[in-house]
Amino acid sequence: MALLLWCTGVLAGSVQAASSPIAIVLDGKRLTSDVAPYIVPKANVTLVPLRVISESIGAAVDWNPSAKSVTIRMSGTTIVMRTGQKYATVNGGNIMLDITVQTKQGRTMVPLRFVGEQLGLAVNWDSASRTITLLSAAAGGGSGRSGGVVGAWISTVYNLDWPSAASYGNAEMQKAEFAALLDKLQAMGVNTVFVQVRPAADALYPSRLVPWSKALTGVQGADPGYDPLAYMIEQTHLRGMKFEAWFNPFRATTDGNTSALDPSHVALSHPEWIVKAGGKDYINPGIPEARRHIIDVIMEVVNGYEIDGVHLDDYFYPSGVAFADDDAFATYNSGGFADKADWRRDNINRFVRELGEAIHAAKPQVRFGISPFGVWRNKSADKTGSDTKAGVSAYDDMYADVRTWIREEWIDYVVPQIYWSLSFSAARYDVLTDWWANEVKGTNVDLYIGHAPYKLGTSEAGWQTAQEIVNQLKYNESVPEVKGDVFFSAKDLLRNPLGVADALKQYYGLK
Numbered sequence: 392m393a394l395l396l397w398c399t400g401v402l403a404g405s406v407q408a409a410s411s412p413i414a415i416v417l418d419g420k421r422l423t424s425d426v427a428p429y430i431v432p433k434a435n436v437t438l439v440p441l442r443v444i445s446e447s448i449g450a451a452v453d454w455n456p457s458a459k460s461v462t463i464r465m466s467g468t469t470i471v472m473r474t475g476q477k478y479a480t481v482n483g484g485n486i487m488l489d490i491t492v493q494t495k496q497g498r499t500m501v502p503l504r505f506v507g508e509q510l511g512l513a514v515n516w517d518s519a520s521r522t523i524t525l526l527s528a529a530a531g532g533g534s535g536r537s538g539g540v541v542g543a544w545i546s547t548v549y550n551l552d553w554p555s556a557a558s559y560g561n562a563e564m565q566k567a568e569f570a571a572l573l574d575k576l577q578a579m580g581v582n583t584v585f586v587q588v589r590p591a592a593d594a595l596y597p598s599r600l601v602p603w604s605k606a607l608t609g610v611q612g613a614d615p616g617y618d619p620l621a622y623m624i625e626q627t628h629l630r631g632m633k634f635e636a637w638f639n640p641f642r643a644t645t646d647g648n649t650s651a652l653d654p655s656h657v658a659l660s661h662p663e664w665i666v667k668a669g670g671k672d673y674i675n676p677g678i679p680e681a682r683r684h685i686i687d688v689i690m691e692v693v694n695g696y697e698i699d700g701v702h703l704d705d706y707f708y709p710s711g712v713a714f715a716d717d718d719a720f721a722t723y724n725s726g727g728f729a730d731k732a733d734w735r736r737d738n739i740n741r742f743v744r745e746l747g748e749a750i751h752a753a754k755p756q757v758r759f760g761i762s763p764f765g766v767w768r769n770k771s772a773d774k775t776g777s778d779t780k781a782g783v784s785a786y787d788d789m790y791a792d793v794r795t796w797i798r799e800e801w802i803d804y805v806v807p808q809i810y811w812s813l814s815f816s817a818a819r820y821d822v823l824t825d826w827w828a829n830e831v832k833g834t835n836v837d838l839y840i841g842h843a844p845y846k847l848g849t850s851e852a853g854w855q856t857a858q859e860i861v862n863q864l865k866y867n868e869s870v871p872e873v874k875g876d877v878f879f880s881a882k883d884l885l886r887n888p889l890g891v892a893d894a895l896k897q898y899y900g901l902k
Contacts, residue, residue, distance in 0.1 A: 540875025548590035580899030596620035602653035612653030677719035812853020
């Protein structure tokens with residue numbers, strides 16, 4: 392995804408310089424360019440002269456006029472792009488592009504963010520100063536860990552993080568809230584947001600398949616007057632950040648009350664798919680048509696929006712409550728499972744595999760990841776499990792066989808929710824981080840760690856100081872398999888319990 396910049400007064404499909412000059416700064420030094428960077432608005436891509444890449448960044452470049460191809464080499468990375476070709480070849484592998492190489496005023500123009508990130512640079516956009524900042528790994532690029540993900544979950548269910556209930560039906564207020572949220576998160580070092588676009592079988596975007604979420608207006612099915620998802624993606628990319636669309640897959644309602652649902656909601660249109668459990672409605676994972684419906688809903692977003700990833704939380708089967716699926720077990724047990732637990736895990740496995748295949752077939756560049764409960768299995772239940780004593784496990788209680796997803800590489804990344812401290816004996820942070828690191832070792836699945844700033848200031852062991860979060864991040868530095876960190880949730884970073892926001896800024900070198 393090339394760097395997205397704001398440009399006023401441009402028409403879709405046209406090319407026009409920004410209303411004011413754009414500065415490019417590499418490791419604190421301002422770069423010069425004989426041809427100004429410009430935006431292709433329809434694709435929201437910023438192009439810069441190839442000369443910037445060669446003279447300023449120090450890469451070896453070659454333009455082949457007969458083949459109309461650009462080759463860029465630096466630090467063991469080779470990038471090849473051709474005019475008119477919608478993908479680049481990076482070290483022999485193909486990666487889709489939003490726009491191809493162009494020529495302007497006799498100069499070859501290439502997508503800055505794509506090239507920069509492939510060469511190991513961190514790329515950020517400051518809207519106030521209209522400055523593109525490039526940071527090399529030596530200068531601290533990658534927000535603390537070179538090239539690493541620094542993420543925040545943004546919950547929309549119950550209006551937890553965004554939008555506020557006070558903004559119901561007020562599009563401009565919601566836009567302002569989200570833009571301010573991004574600015575505050577970015578100031579702490581966050582470079583990726585995981586935004587909940589499907590909180591309860593509904594949508595924060597115009598959908599043909601599911602109703603508008605009540606998080607936008609207070610009334611499910613009510614049109615908010617704009618496309619929130621399109622706006623959020625635009626604003627996120629504008630700042631050089633990445634946008635992961637977060638889907639709650641199987642939760643249908645948060646309270647079991649169907650009287651306020653829109654008629655198109657799945658609980659009313661397909662009541663035969665619904666199981667009531669623990670005061671909530673769930674879509675039954677054991678029904679193939681129901682699983683297909685959820686995949687179709689997610690693919691509507693994959694095909695319709697320029698998201699960077701699809702992200703699922705840990706809502707598969709609910710834990711700790713009875714789940715009435717005997718009829719589905721009898722009807723849809725095509726695998727002949729004698730044990731319902733194994734059948735349930737197979738249902739989720741099929742869903743994960745088929746969703747991943749659909750995403751990668753449609754857009755290979757879109758990453759697919761899942762954030763499971765932090766304990767796969769305790770060692771007491773499985774000798775290969777973690778040395779923990781958790782009361783719940785992903786495998787036994789949510790029927791989430793995460794090990795299989797990793798080994799089969801059905802997912803691109805995994806974000807276990809390790810929401811315990813380094814001193815919590817029943818499920819220690821370092822013990823679990825090491826266990827998950829060992830699980831992804833030797834695979835192409837990246838490991839990010841889910842952290843719990845929401846616990847700061849609580850009475851649980853270890854959460855009496857913000858240094859707990861910093862110590863967890865420092866521990867991750869010693870584990871090469873950890874490629875990033877994600878914080879739950881945005882509101883808890885913004886309220887700055889025990890000074891955690893300040894601690895993060897210091898850790899990521901931002902103050």
